[in-house]
Amino acid sequence: MVFQYPMISVQACLDGILLGILFALIAYGMALQWGVMNIINIAQGDLVILGGYIAYFMYLYGIHPAWGVIISPIIMYFVGVGLYKLVINKVVDRDLFISILATFGISILFMQLMNFAFGADVVLANSGYGTTFLFDSAVVLPNSKIFSAFISILFAICLVIYMKKSKLGRAIRATAQNARAAKILGVDTEKVYAATFGINAALCGVAGALISITFTIHPYMGLPYTIRSFMIVIVAGLGNLPGVALSGMGLGVFEEFADYILGTEFRIGAVFLLLVLILVYRRFKLSRKREYLK
Amino acid sequence: MKINKIILSLFSALAILLSSSVTSFAKVVGDKIILGSAISLTGKYSSNGVHTQNGYNMAVDRINSMGGVKVGGKTYKFEIIYYDDESNPKRAAQLAERLISQDGVEFMLGPYSSGLTKAIAPVTEKYGVPMVEANGASRSLFTKGYKYLFAVLAPANLYLDVAIRTAVELNGGKGVRIAQAFEQDAFSQDVRLGILDAAKETGSEIIIDDKLPKELNDMAATLVKVKQMKPDVLVVSGHTKGALTAVRQIAEMKVDVPMLAMTHCDAAKLSKQHGKNSQYSLCASQWHKTLTYKDDFFKDGMTYAADFTKEFGYDPPYQAAESSAALLVFKDAFERANSFDQKKVRDALAATNMQTFYGNIKFAPGGQNVDKPMVLFQVMCDDSGKCENKVVAPLKWASAELIHPIPKWSKR
Secondary structure, three states, X not given: OOOOOOHHHHHHHHHHHHHHHHHHHHHHHHHHHHHHHOOOOOOHHHHHHHHHHHHHHHHHOOOOHHHHHHHXXXXXXXXXXHHHHHHHHHHOOOOHHHHHHHHHHHHHHHHHHHHHHHOXXXXXXXXXXXXXXXXXXXXXXXXXXHHHHHHHXXXXXXXXXXXXXXXXXXXXXXXHHOHHHHHHOOOOHHHHHHHHHHHHHHHHHHHHHHHHHHOOEOOOOHHHHHHHHHHHHHHHOOOXXXXXXXXXXXXXXXXXXXXXXXXXXXXXXXXXXXXXXXXXXXXXXXXXXXXXXX | OHHHHHHHHHHHHHHHHHHHHHOOOOOEEOOEEEEEEEEOOOOOOHHHHHHHHHHHHHHHHHHHXXXXXXXXXXXXXXXEEEEEOXXXXXXXXXXXXXXXXXXXXXXXXXXXXXXXXXXXXXXXXXXXXXXXXXXXXXXXXXXXXXXOEEEOOOOHHHOOHHHHHHHHHHOOOOOXXXXXXXXXXXXXXXXXXXXXXXXXHHOOEEEEEEEEOOOOOOOHHHHHHHHHHOOOEEEEEOHHHHHHHHHHHHHHHOOOOOEEEEOOHHHHOHHHHHHHHHOOOEEEEOOOOOOOXXXXXXXXXXXXXXXXXXXHOOOOOHHHHHHHHXXXXXXXXXXXXXXXXXXXXXXXXXXXXXXXXXXXXXXXXXXXXXXXXXXXXXXXXXXXXXXXXXXXXXXXXXXXXXXXXXXXXXXX
């Protein structure tokens, strides 16, 4: 099929890149707090969905859902900080397993609460954005997807600059490098942790608002987003922002091509296969390095 | 000391044994027939679970207020014990066990969804408890040889059958080119099997056959293929998510296809969420209020819809209507059996042949209802953007003429 209709390749690439950028934003949040706090947040996807519901409710009350990318992160920031103060600060120094359990619990709680509060219906917000046609309308791109990718990039750039220039950003980076040393040098790590978790939740809020515009949201739909961002981070490694962006887009494109070549039913399977291969390769590389050091 | 302990433990074992066996007494108490149902009041099926429960409750109230059930010259009233199965099959099976062996329920009403019905059916079968269910359409429910399971709804493989046949009819009896995308769950795959059968019988060709992963809410790849290969019909089934995603992306990507047929549009509130973009979509439905079936309790679909809206504040989806019909079937069977013997009631159920406001009901040996066709409605919108679902097929019940082919996006 890909060879029969060459334009499909262009379409697949563009679809994959746009999808990947959105996922990379969620993954970036995950990488950030994983790096700083050493916590794998299973509730990541549920934070995304909660952000989506905020945009959806704005849409219901007649506000254009695109405003959700501003309102949703503000609300989600406080949700994140609250969550940190309630639960995460109790597990932040413990081992990874405990934090996984804790965030898994939060994930279940969020799912049930959202189901209770918003109902079990699948919902979406309509942006009313049109469609862009390229190459004599052989390639079609919904503007909502382009908008999502654009906003994601914008937020990512802002965050990078913020991390580099601001005091808090520097404190966060210092804590990520060595929490104890940062503490000794006067960084209030408790505050840094809270802010990091808040920033992560805010990023999830942005992504959620974008997902409510481009896809659909449902209280139980969070887990796929957690898994996807987890994968992107695994592939890219921690603290590697260009890596996160690249692996996000790469996975997106790979997924689309897998869909055309292998069939839709193998799409997710192909992605997981790739993940296994990458993990094996990384281990292989690591062990070689170690040998070299010996 | 040791002997004392042994005697004590023996006694307590005996006490536990007695307490568990004593509670199971027949559940026709006084003038009440007690039915049991595990239903999804929380969890991912909770909205449809509530529709089901509302449907049951509405029928119970109606039957009770109109004279109840007459068995052996005495009048009985229905009552239902509900438990929340949390949308979880394992929990549903446990609750069925509890309803039967602890609460002593002798007759059951079905839960919501094929998956949960599948979990409960082996339990009711084991105890010989007749179950009338209204929300499990999966074909595999009816091929296992269950004797005590009766479904008032048409099986899943017939959901979109009528769409293919209509398309072939409009094509002058010649086969059509079908593109299909189905989620990989039991129900949607059953719908898919139905399409395969219909395609074979009508000489149609399936040119795209995508299976959508459960966690995916992006159909762009499938739609790109549709754009390139230009099929005559696009069929989609992936629950509410599938219907909403399909309409959104078809509109965004301006995919032109002469016919678009889906399931679960009702539950997706398609026209409410998508407005004019959902126009011309064809939707398979078990029931629609404009159908002209009649019975003594609810009169007809329009009256049922009006009464339901008055009581619960929203338009009845078909999940509610079929649930109400389940109680009409039970009442009819009890009266014909003239007994509360489970075996006799089961035989009476098997011999059911009646009309309800929801449709004709007659069970095949497998337990599925064979006397009620699926209907297709089409979303039709006026210039102000107000949309309505109108029945267009089968022709006998059509309240509007099918618009075919769907106008191209460039002309809409």
